[in-house]
Amino acid sequence: MPFSLTPKDNAFYGLFTASAQNLVEATTVLGEFIHDNRRRTELADRLRELEHVGDQSTHAVFRQLNSSFVTPFDREDIYSLASHLDDVMDFVEAAADLVVLTRLGTLPPEMSQQTALLQRAAETTAEAMPRLRTMRDLPDYWIEVNRIENEADKLYRRLLSRLYSGEFEALEVLRLKEVADQLEEAADAFEKVANVVESIAVKES
Amino acid sequence: MPFSLTPKDNAFYGLFTASAQNLVEATTVLGEFIHDNRRRTELADRLRELEHVGDQSTHAVFRQLNSSFVTPFDREDIYSLASHLDDVMDFVEAAADLVVLTRLGTLPPEMSQQTALLQRAAETTAEAMPRLRTMRDLPDYWIEVNRIENEADKLYRRLLSRLYSGEFEALEVLRLKEVADQLEEAADAFEKVANVVESIAVKES
Amino acid sequence: MPFSLTPKDNAFYGLFTASAQNLVEATTVLGEFIHDNRRRTELADRLRELEHVGDQSTHAVFRQLNSSFVTPFDREDIYSLASHLDDVMDFVEAAADLVVLTRLGTLPPEMSQQTALLQRAAETTAEAMPRLRTMRDLPDYWIEVNRIENEADKLYRRLLSRLYSGEFEALEVLRLKEVADQLEEAADAFEKVANVVESIAVKES
Numbered sequence: 001m002p003f004s005l006t007p008k009d010n011a012f013y014g015l016f017t018a019s020a021q022n023l024v025e026a027t028t029v030l031g032e033f034i035h036d037n038r039r040r041t042e043l044a045d046r047l048r049e050l051e052h053v054g055d056q057s058t059h060a061v062f063r064q065l066n067s068s069f070v071t072p073f074d075r076e077d078i079y080s081l082a083s084h085l086d087d088v089m090d091f092v093e094a095a096a097d098l099v100v101l102t103r104l105g106t107l108p109p110e111m112s113q114q115t116a117l118l119q120r121a122a123e124t125t126a127e128a129m130p131r132l133r134t135m136r137d138l139p140d141y142w143i144e145v146n147r148i149e150n151e152a153d154k155l156y157r158r159l160l161s162r163l164y165s166g167e168f169e170a171l172e173v174l175r176l177k178e179v180a181d182q183l184e185e186a187a188d189a190f191e192k193v194a195n196v197v198e199s200i201a202v203k204e205s
Numbered sequence: 206m207p208f209s210l211t212p213k214d215n216a217f218y219g220l221f222t223a224s225a226q227n228l229v230e231a232t233t234v235l236g237e238f239i240h241d242n243r244r245r246t247e248l249a250d251r252l253r254e255l256e257h258v259g260d261q262s263t264h265a266v267f268r269q270l271n272s273s274f275v276t277p278f279d280r281e282d283i284y285s286l287a288s289h290l291d292d293v294m295d296f297v298e299a300a301a302d303l304v305v306l307t308r309l310g311t312l313p314p315e316m317s318q319q320t321a322l323l324q325r326a327a328e329t330t331a332e333a334m335p336r337l338r339t340m341r342d343l344p345d346y347w348i349e350v351n352r353i354e355n356e357a358d359k360l361y362r363r364l365l366s367r368l369y370s371g372e373f374e375a376l377e378v379l380r381l382k383e384v385a386d387q388l389e390e391a392a393d394a395f396e397k398v399a400n401v402v403e404s405i406a407v408k409e410s
Numbered sequence: 411m412p413f414s415l416t417p418k419d420n421a422f423y424g425l426f427t428a429s430a431q432n433l434v435e436a437t438t439v440l441g442e443f444i445h446d447n448r449r450r451t452e453l454a455d456r457l458r459e460l461e462h463v464g465d466q467s468t469h470a471v472f473r474q475l476n477s478s479f480v481t482p483f484d485r486e487d488i489y490s491l492a493s494h495l496d497d498v499m500d501f502v503e504a505a506a507d508l509v510v511l512t513r514l515g516t517l518p519p520e521m522s523q524q525t526a527l528l529q530r531a532a533e534t535t536a537e538a539m540p541r542l543r544t545m546r547d548l549p550d551y552w553i554e555v556n557r558i559e560n561e562a563d564k565l566y567r568r569l570l571s572r573l574y575s576g577e578f579e580a581l582e583v584l585r586l587k588e589v590a591d592q593l594e595e596a597a598d599a600f601e602k603v604a605n606v607v608e609s610i611a612v613k614e615s
Contacts, residue, residue, distance in 0.1 A: 065612055079609060101567055102574040157306055160383070164307040170375035170580035174587075177379075178570070199284060202270055362511055365588070369512040375580035382584075404489060407475055 011064050012072060013133045019057040019085040020126035026050045026092050027119040033096050034107055034115050044096045054089040058082050072132075073200050080196045085125075087189040092118070095182035102175040110159035114152060114183040121148045121190040128197065138201050145194035152187035156180060216269050217277060218338045224262040224290040225331035231255045231297050232324040238301050239312055239320050249301045259294040263287050277337075278405050286405075289397040290330075296391035297323070300384050307380040315364035319357060319388040326353045326395040333402065343406050350399035357392035361385065421474050422482060423543050429467040429495040430536035436460045436502045437529040443506050444517055444525050454506045464499040468492050482542075483610050490606045495535075497599040502528070505592035512585040520569035524562060524593040531558045531600040538607065548611050555604035562597035566590060 026047060033043040061082040065071065071078055099107070128141035159180050163173045231252060238248040266287040270276065276283055304312070333346035364385050368378045436457060443453040471492040475481065481488055509517070538551035569590050573583045 062608075062612070075613060076609075079612075097567060098570070101571040157302060160303070161306040164376070164380055170379065171574070171583065173376065173379060174580065174583060175574055198267075199281070202267075202284075203280060362507060365508070366511040369581070369585055375584065378581065378584060403472075404486075407472075407489075408485065 010072075010133070012061065012078060013130060015057050015061045015064065016081060016085065016132065017126065017129040019054060019061075019082070019089075020122065020129045022050055022054050022057065023085065023088055023092070023122040024119070024126050026054070026089060027115065027122045030092050030096060031112070031115045031119060033099070034112050037106060040096075040100060044100050047093045047096045051089050051093040054086060058086040074203070077196055077200050081193060081200075084189050084192040084196060088118075088122075088186050088193070091182045091186035091189060095179050095186070098178045098182060102178060104175055104179065107179070108159060108162060108176065110155055110162065111180065111183065113155055114159070114180070114187070117148050117152045117155065118183065118186050118190070121145055121187065124148070125190060125193060132197070132200075135201060135204055138197060142194040142198045145190055149187050149191040152184065156184045156187075215277075215338070217266065217283060218335060220262050220266050220269065221286060221290065221337065222331065222334040224259060224266075224287070224294075225327065225334045227255055227259050227262065228290065228293055228297070228327040229324070229331050231259070231294060232320065232327045235297050235301060236317070236320045236324055238304070239317050242311060245301075245305060249305050252298045252301045256294050256298040259291060263291040279408070282401055282405050285401045286398060289394050289401060292394040293323075293327075293391050293398070296387045296394060300387035300391070303383045303387060307383060309380055309384065312384070313364060313367060313381065315360055315367065316385065316388065318360055319364070319385070319392070322353050322357045322360065323388065323391050323395070326350055326357075326392065329353070330395060330398060337402070337405075340406060340409055343402060347399040347403045350395055354392050354396040357389065361389045361392075420482075420543075422471065422488060423540060425467050425471045425474065426491060426495065426542065427536065427539040429464060429471075429492070429499075430532065430539045432460055432464050432467065433495065433498055433502070433532040434529070434536050436464075436499060437525065437532045440502050440506060441522070441525045441529060443509070444522050447516060450506075450510060454510050457503045457506045461499050461503040464496060468496040484613070487606055487610050491603060491610075494599050494602040494606060498528075498532075498596050498603070501592045501596035501599060505589050505596070508588045508592060512588060514585055514589065517589070518569060518572060518586065520565055520572065521590065521593065523565055524569070524590070524597070527558050527562045527565065528593065528596050528600070531555055531562075531597065534558070535600060535603060542607070542610075545611060545614055548607060552604040552608045555600055559597050559601040562594065566594045566597075 029043055029046050029050065033040055033047070036043070061078065065075060065078055124141055124144050128138060131137055131141070160177075163176055163180070168176065234248055234251050234255065238245055238252070241248070266283065270280060270283055329346055329349050333343060336342055336346070365382075368381055368385075373381065439453055439456050439460065443450055443457070446453070471488065475485060475488055534551055534554050538548060541547055541551070570587075573586055573590070578586065
């Protein structure tokens with residue numbers, strides 16, 4: 001395997017940005033999926049494709065890590081960053097798949113709001129990734145993602161409150177919770193990405 | 206940001222001790238909350254306040270980490286320690302919030318026992334945190350927390366066995382399990398705190 | 411405590427191999443347990459014994475870590491490897507225990523298939539552990555475990571689809587999902603073991 005001799009390998013920034021932009025597209029497709037009952041099969045297929053695209057970026061990071069003598073950050077941090085971005089994609093794809101698998105119909109409005117927050121988190125992340133190169137203006141990013149995750153958490157609890165209000169029967173609660181949990185985990189994974197960036201910044205400072 | 210030049214920054218010990226003492230208070234309030242059906246709104250509010258207090262300790266650790274050239278342990282370990290202590294608080298607060306959100310009434314006796322174990326874990330942790338300064342007498346602490354987590358695990362399974370015994374209907378099982386899972390996760394997070402302390406001790410030895 | 415002066419302590423390879431072989435036996439017993447309705451109490455006891463055996467290997471690793479000046483890999487990686495192997499055992503034992511606790515009868519065929527995949531993952535892992543000594547031929551191992559985990563994921567979703575098909579009532583779905591989730595987590599923990607091995611290999615390369 002050829003080794004790169006560039007002291008600080010630049011390919012990583014592009015790969016992280018590509019992963020995050022893929023998440024912008026995936027969360028946008030998920031928004032349509034949640035909302036549009038009739039196009040679900042088609043949109044779930046699209047999410048599966050986007051997941052494959054994401055997997056390729058993730059593996060490109062790992063290969064790059066294998067072939068680089070020197071990395072711009074700790075190897076472990078690069079590994080975590082790529083893994084958590086990959087996790088977001090997995091949760092987003094799983095949420096859609098579970099809607100199809102458990103044969104859910106119209107979804108409660110809180111799920112559209114959860115997805116809107118995921119879309120906002122994806123955009124914020126995609127804008128921040130290129131800034132890893134200079135390590136400038138990153139606190140705004142992680143503060144915003146932490147704020148979004150906080151809001152997502154409140155929304156998730158509001159959704160649980162509705163699920164247990166008596167409006168739904170037990171099996172329906174179970175089905176809806178499968179999906180709600182994936183959306184909540186996607187928000188958590190965005191926060192983990194932000195935490196890794198924060199801890200990289202701490203070490204660099 | 207002003208940088209501290211003290212070779213081993215002492216502020217961390219105080220912040221970890223404060224976080225753990227906050228957990229002693231939170232688990233005590235949770236014990237009353239579980240037990241006293243009528244004061245739940247008031248006690249849930251109190252837990253929300255304690256969560257804010259905890260957040261402040263956690264962020265003080267992160268700020269301290271940012272402004273210290275030299276830290277008494279690996280930066281990653283300080284970060285993990287603060288994060289897992291924060292997680293305990295989040296699970297405790299979420300358990301109470303879910304009782305309110307899902308409109309649960311009298312809770313099964315196993316939940317009082319789960320909370321009593323959490324209180325014991327909090328006290329053990331609060332007593333151990335100041336000992337990080339000298340790294341003495343720490344094995345007793347992590348052995349005890351591991352023992353508590355083990356007991357919590359058995360209790361959790363006993364609770365599951367009761368939940369599925371036919372005593373409750375499906376929706377009630379779901380509601381109770383939401384709460385039981387948070388209590389179980391709080392016990393796990395105490396064990397993670399102890400694991401970080403053990404791994405710090407391994408590196409120092 | 412006596413300190414070992416061997417530059418690269420060899421005991422670790424044997425301990426990891428022992429842990430993985432213990433998982434081969436545990437997943438085999440679990441296969442019988444899932445399949446043979448009448449021997450469950452006896453086989454659950456056997457799994458509890460195997461869990462104790464596993465705990466001993468895990469603690470032997472931690473003790474070895476305490477008494478070694480120099481370790482063949484980063485201490486954190488040795489710690490993670492031992493912990494994730496231990497997690498697999500815990501999930502396997504918990505799956506069986508939950509079948510007993512929730513009084514489940516005949517289990518859906520997907521659970522036998524989940525267990526067969528776990529057995530395959532255990533065998534692949536047990537064959538790879540001795541190769542950590544030379545760091546040769548390891549990619550085959552982690553690629554195979556990733557493939558197995560992928561298959562386990564698809565199987566888990568197929569099982570969820572069956573659980574929500576209307577074939578089972580809500581309380582039965584809940585019971586079965588408790589077990590299915592443990593089996594799924596066991597597959598994930600095997601993947602985490604493989605990820606640690608991959609990241610060790612990345613650093614060594």
